[in-house]
Amino acid sequence: MTNLADSGHQLEERPTKFVPGQPDMWMFVLFESLLFTGYFSVYLISRTQNEQLYLQAQGDLDLRFGVFNTIALLLSSWAIARCVQSARAGAYRSALVNAYMTVSFGLVFLGSKITEWVMEIRMGNTFTSNEFFQHYYFLTSIHCIHLLIGFVVLGVVIYQLRSPARRSQELIETGATYWHTVDFLWVLIFALLYVVR
Amino acid sequence: MSTSTAPSATLPDPPSGSALSRLAWNVRHHPKRELWFAWYVMLIFYNLYGVLFFVVTRVQPPPSPAWDTPTVVQWFGEHHLGLLAGFGVVFLISGMCGPMNALLAYSMRRMSVSRTFAYSYMIMYALSALPGMLVMAVAMTVAALRPDRDPELIQWLYDFAFLSFSGTMGVFLIGSLVWMVAILIDKNRVFPKWFGYLNLCNALTEVVVAPAWMFQRGAFAWNGAIAWWINVGVFVFYTGIFLTLLRRLIQREDFGTGPLPDMGGKDAAAQSDLVGAVR
Numbered sequence: 001m002t003n004l005a006d007s008g009h010q011l012e013e014r015p016t017k018f019v020p021g022q023p024d025m026w027m028f029v030l031f032e033s034l035l036f037t038g039y040f041s042v043y044l045i046s047r048t049q050n051e052q053l054y055l056q057a058q059g060d061l062d063l064r065f066g067v068f069n070t071i072a073l074l075l076s077s078w079a080i081a082r083c084v085q086s087a088r089a090g091a092y093r094s095a096l097v098n099a100y101m102t103v104s105f106g107l108v109f110l111g112s113k114i115t116e117w118v119m120e121i122r123m124g125n126t127f128t129s130n131e132f133f134q135h136y137y138f139l140t141s142i143h144c145i146h147l148l149i150g151f152v153v154l155g156v157v158i159y160q161l162r163s164p165a166r167r168s169q170e171l172i173e174t175g176a177t178y179w180h181t182v183d184f185l186w187v188l189i190f191a192l193l194y195v196v197r
Numbered sequence: 198m199s200t201s202t203a204p205s206a207t208l209p210d211p212p213s214g215s216a217l218s219r220l221a222w223n224v225r226h227h228p229k230r231e232l233w234f235a236w237y238v239m240l241i242f243y244n245l246y247g248v249l250f251f252v253v254t255r256v257q258p259p260p261s262p263a264w265d266t267p268t269v270v271q272w273f274g275e276h277h278l279g280l281l282a283g284f285g286v287v288f289l290i291s292g293m294c295g296p297m298n299a300l301l302a303y304s305m306r307r308m309s310v311s312r313t314f315a316y317s318y319m320i321m322y323a324l325s326a327l328p329g330m331l332v333m334a335v336a337m338t339v340a341a342l343r344p345d346r347d348p349e350l351i352q353w354l355y356d357f358a359f360l361s362f363s364g365t366m367g368v369f370l371i372g373s374l375v376w377m378v379a380i381l382i383d384k385n386r387v388f389p390k391w392f393g394y395l396n397l398c399n400a401l402t403e404v405v406v407a408p409a410w411m412f413q414r415g416a417f418a419w420n421g422a423i424a425w426w427i428n429v430g431v432f433v434f435y436t437g438i439f440l441t442l443l444r445r446l447i448q449r450e451d452f453g454t455g456p457l458p459d460m461g462g463k464d465a466a467a468q469s470d471l472v473g474a475v476r
Contacts, residue, residue: 046416
């Protein structure tokens with residue numbers, strides 16, 4: 001994803017800096033990873049207790065949606081990584097274009113997710129249908145809330161990029177770190193809900 | 198706060214005598230006595246809260262939402278004394294929320310942000326005692342004191358108590374977000390930015406309890422692995438962190454309006470001497 005290597009000059013100036021963006025955001029990544037590890041553990045334990053039901057319910061999920069959503073978010077992560085690289089190189093116009101591309105891929109993901117939810121509900125698979133769909137709607141919804149917060153974060157990144165008076169590289173990289181977390185969590189959710197059978 | 202209120206040379210020297218004389222000096226002269234009072238109230242409150250809810254009343258970890266009416270009535274019978282004694286104390290200590298919320302609002306007033314944040318937070322958290330403990334305490338006490346009532350009513354009170362306690366987290370959700378935004382835009386370094394992000398984690402776990410209204414079994418019921426166990430884990434961690442950070446805030450407080458000094462800084466060292474006198 002985002003290039004971790006800083007230029008030699010910058011490293012000289014800031015010898016203690018070893019992560020992109022605010023180190024504080026990496027604490028958030030740690031907290032969220034621990035929290036989702038908890039959610040995933042509960043899902044996997046519940047699954048072992050009623051494997052047949054989970055397998056049957058998973059059959060109602062359309063793997064193509066999962067793959068499409070994963071590609072959309074991976075592309076958005078690629079775009080935000082390019083945004084960071086461009087900003088580091090001082091190419092702010094290109095960085096801005098890439099930030100807008102990130103938003104666009106995020107919106108494609110959101111549209112696709114809502115379409116998938118509507119289709120599942122029409123098939124009769126709602127939040128209260130069975131245990132698998134409780135976890136499915138819970139994990140995808142809580143991830144979607146992260147995505148919506150991500151749009152606010154991208155708004156901050158775009159705000160930084162738009163004016164030469166701002167352009168805080170630290171804030172841009174902090175925003176990118178958050179967006180990568182959204183992607184990273186989705187890849188795990190995709191693997192657990194759609195792929196693991 | 199203004200710089201004119203800073204602890205100055207007019208402060209008499211702390212006595213070097215017994216612990217009692219030092220305590221008396223601190224109560225009379227310590228420039229941060231109100232802040233320390235509020236902090237200790239908070240520390241005592243959260244400890245009491247844990248003991249009362251987990252040990253005395255035994256309402257936490259919560260019993261099953263799937264129980265039938267006779268089981269619920271029997272549970273009230275078995276916990277009669279604990280419920281009355283525990284919630285009696287809860288009613289007595291609910292006033293402790295005042296200084297606690299004041300300290301939290303003070304932390305926001307010390308930031309470089311608009312006062313709107315502190316006022317919003319304080320108003321929201323003035324309401325928090327209702328879903329956070331009082332509604333449950335009233336419902337549980339009524340059910341414990343009226344065992345001769347229709348068992349269906351007792352079960353209704355049981356549902357009402359736990360759903361009001363577990364299912365109404367909106368106040369805490371918005372409060373955490375207000376605190377988060379204040380910390381992230383603050384330039385006075387009152388709290389580290391990562392604590393702002395931890396507020397977001399805490400706010401998101403408040404969303405997770407909403408399904409407790411719909412389920413009587415499983416991970417999302419009011420006693421479920423996700424809606425209760427993971428959330429309580431996050432809440433305990435979050436509470437421990439903000440108690441520690443508020444303590445550091447008081448230690449670092451210089452009663453100025455600019456950035457707070459670091460813990461190891463010269464100013465903070467002078468302040469910690471005073472703090473040492475408290476103990």
